[in-house]
Amino acid sequence: MTDAIAVHDAQLRFGQTVALEGVSVSVPQGTCFGIVGESGSGKTTLMRAMLGLQRLDAGEIRILGTPLQQGRAALTRRARIVQPIFQDPAASLSPRSRIRTLMNEVGTVLKEPHAATHERLLVILKRLGLPDSVIDKYPHEISGGQARRVAIARALLMKPSILIADEPTAGLDVSVQGDLLNLLQDIRRAQNITLVVISHNLAVVRLIAENAVVMRAGKVVEIGEVGALFGAPREAYTKELLAAWPSVTHAASV
Amino acid sequence: MSEAIWALKRICSERDGRLGLAFTIAILAFALLGPLVSPDPNVLDIKARFAAPGVAHLLGTDNLGRDLLARTSVGTRYALTLAVLIVVISSVIGSLIGIVAGVAGGWVDRAVTAVFDIVNAFPPLILAFALIALYGKGSATFVFLVTVVFIPQFGRMARARARTLRNLSFIEAERMLAVHPVTIVVRHYLPNVAGPIIVLASMNLPVVIAFEASLSFLGFGVQPPKSSLGTLIKDGFVSINQSWWPTITAALVLAVATLGATLLGEALRRVIDPKSAGAR
Numbered sequence: 001m002t003d004a005i006a007v008h009d010a011q012l013r014f015g016q017t018v019a020l021e022g023v024s025v026s027v028p029q030g031t032c033f034g035i036v037g038e039s040g041s042g043k044t045t046l047m048r049a050m051l052g053l054q055r056l057d058a059g060e061i062r063i064l065g066t067p068l069q070q071g072r073a074a075l076t077r078r079a080r081i082v083q084p085i086f087q088d089p090a091a092s093l094s095p096r097s098r099i100r101t102l103m104n105e106v107g108t109v110l111k112e113p114h115a116a117t118h119e120r121l122l123v124i125l126k127r128l129g130l131p132d133s134v135i136d137k138y139p140h141e142i143s144g145g146q147a148r149r150v151a152i153a154r155a156l157l158m159k160p161s162i163l164i165a166d167e168p169t170a171g172l173d174v175s176v177q178g179d180l181l182n183l184l185q186d187i188r189r190a191q192n193i194t195l196v197v198i199s200h201n202l203a204v205v206r207l208i209a210e211n212a213v214v215m216r217a218g219k220v221v222e223i224g225e226v227g228a229l230f231g232a233p234r235e236a237y238t239k240e241l242l243a244a245w246p247s248v249t250h251a252a253s254v
Numbered sequence: 255m256s257e258a259i260w261a262l263k264r265i266c267s268e269r270d271g272r273l274g275l276a277f278t279i280a281i282l283a284f285a286l287l288g289p290l291v292s293p294d295p296n297v298l299d300i301k302a303r304f305a306a307p308g309v310a311h312l313l314g315t316d317n318l319g320r321d322l323l324a325r326t327s328v329g330t331r332y333a334l335t336l337a338v339l340i341v342v343i344s345s346v347i348g349s350l351i352g353i354v355a356g357v358a359g360g361w362v363d364r365a366v367t368a369v370f371d372i373v374n375a376f377p378p379l380i381l382a383f384a385l386i387a388l389y390g391k392g393s394a395t396f397v398f399l400v401t402v403v404f405i406p407q408f409g410r411m412a413r414a415r416a417r418t419l420r421n422l423s424f425i426e427a428e429r430m431l432a433v434h435p436v437t438i439v440v441r442h443y444l445p446n447v448a449g450p451i452i453v454l455a456s457m458n459l460p461v462v463i464a465f466e467a468s469l470s471f472l473g474f475g476v477q478p479p480k481s482s483l484g485t486l487i488k489d490g491f492v493s494i495n496q497s498w499w500p501t502i503t504a505a506l507v508l509a510v511a512t513l514g515a516t517l518l519g520e521a522l523r524r525v526i527d528p529k530s531a532g533a534r
Contacts, residue, residue, distance in 0.1 A: 051430060053429075078432075079430060083431075091422065091423040091424060092423040093427070094441070096442075096445040097441060105433050108437075109433060154427075154431070158431065
């Protein structure tokens with residue numbers, strides 16, 4: 001089966017800084033893939049490259065077998081396949097628009113009547129545990145946790161087959177983190193969505209992902225099945241990373 | 255609407271804001287109501303030349319016996335109309351050009367920035383003289399040249415704001431949803447650029463009023479028999495030995511108009527700019 005996302009030998013520099021160097025990653029369809037690493041390891045840059053928000057100096061990224069292309073037509077096609085959930089979901093919602101307006105934009109993109117979008121939205125909101133009243137609010141009128149769910153709802157409204165979540169649990173209470181991860185897992189399984197989770201929190205990736213890549217300074221340190229990766233790491237850096245996270249065993253129970 | 259009321263309340267909560275608002279309302283009332291309580295500004299009454307302020311002529315008369323209340327009021331109305339017209343046109347055109355440059359980036363951005371730099375390289379008065387030499391005197395020329403001078407100011411601010419917005423998550427999220435670029439500009443860029451543009455517009459109003467008065471004073475603005483604050487000051491200045499009130503009256507109105515607009519603009523800036531106004 002074609003990989004959901006295939007990154008081949010991605011190279012990117014910002015001036016003298018190496019952002020990505022020889023990164024090759026394959027994300028099988030319908031699985032959850034984790035990208036872990038410390039700050040500045042290139043996780044978010046890789047995510048932005050996967051979304052087409054960041055052009056590579058060299059290398060190739062394929063989404064469901066199709067190379068990433070620039071241009072409006074390619075973007076429109078890609079938007080129906082890949083959707084991001086940004087690290088700061090509140091900041092990813094336009095501050096001067098009501099949630100309803102933001103959701104209706106999805107309907108317009110999909111060329112769907114607003115009533116039909118609204119109906120689908122209500123189902124998604126219910127599934128995410130959000131009240132219907134949230135759609136009449138402005139982003140600043142909802143909590144951080146609600147904003148994250150609204151961002152997920154908007155992404156799901158596009159009916160994507162790939163979701164890329166950047167630090168999906170950042171800034172949330174531990175109990176809410178668990179709920180959200182379970183929710184993402186449920187949605188992924190129910191809708192056969194490929195989920196890419198970017199996190200510096202090893203516990204999150206260990207809990208939710210089947211495969212993962214460990215990154216450092218823009219390079220792939222180790223890649224493989226999560227159990228093997230965290231159970232018997234081959235690379236010294238992965239061992240260091242695991243050792244630096246004494247909370248992993250506790251957090252895994254979240 | 256609620257934001258406008260909120261802004262008005264904040265403006266009224268500080269002394270300078272109240273003063274600016276009071277001056278501006280007074281000047282607006284003077285410009286709007288003046289002609290209703292005074293005779294035709296162009297009617298000559300030679301017998302009443304240089305009449306001092308009194309019951310017949312509340313602000314006196316000029317060297318041709320024309321009522322100064324009517325002429326000052328009409329001049330103020332003219333100055334305010336031109337200022338609002340110029341600021342609105344230049345802010346709308348400048349904002350659109352700036353946003354397009356900021357959003358598009360690349361050669362479009364470089365070309366627009368270069369044009370803005372070229373226009374800004376000329377001192378406004380020198381540019382005004384050059385354009386007047388090319389197109390002649392008159393209100394249309396004045397509106398055109400001042401608009402040209404002010405477009406880069408609004409354009410630069412809109413461009414800078416658009417460049418910042420372009421990399422913010424909510425704009426990237428809109429792009430990732432493949433929302434049409436025009437929709438993104440209208441719905442998400444414009445409202446977020448509007449605040450600083452409104453502040454700049456309010457700060458530029460007094461500048462345009464003073465600029466119009468300067469050009470008219472130098473004889474390049476409004477032509478007789480029309481009246482403007484600049485021509486009133488100049489005409490009064492010529493005969494200041496016979497009567498001081500034409501110059502003083504027009505200068506006072508000009509001072510109050512520019513001071514009011516400046517104080518109001520400053521207050522609006524403090525209200526809208528969170529860095530100086532505090533968190534909302």
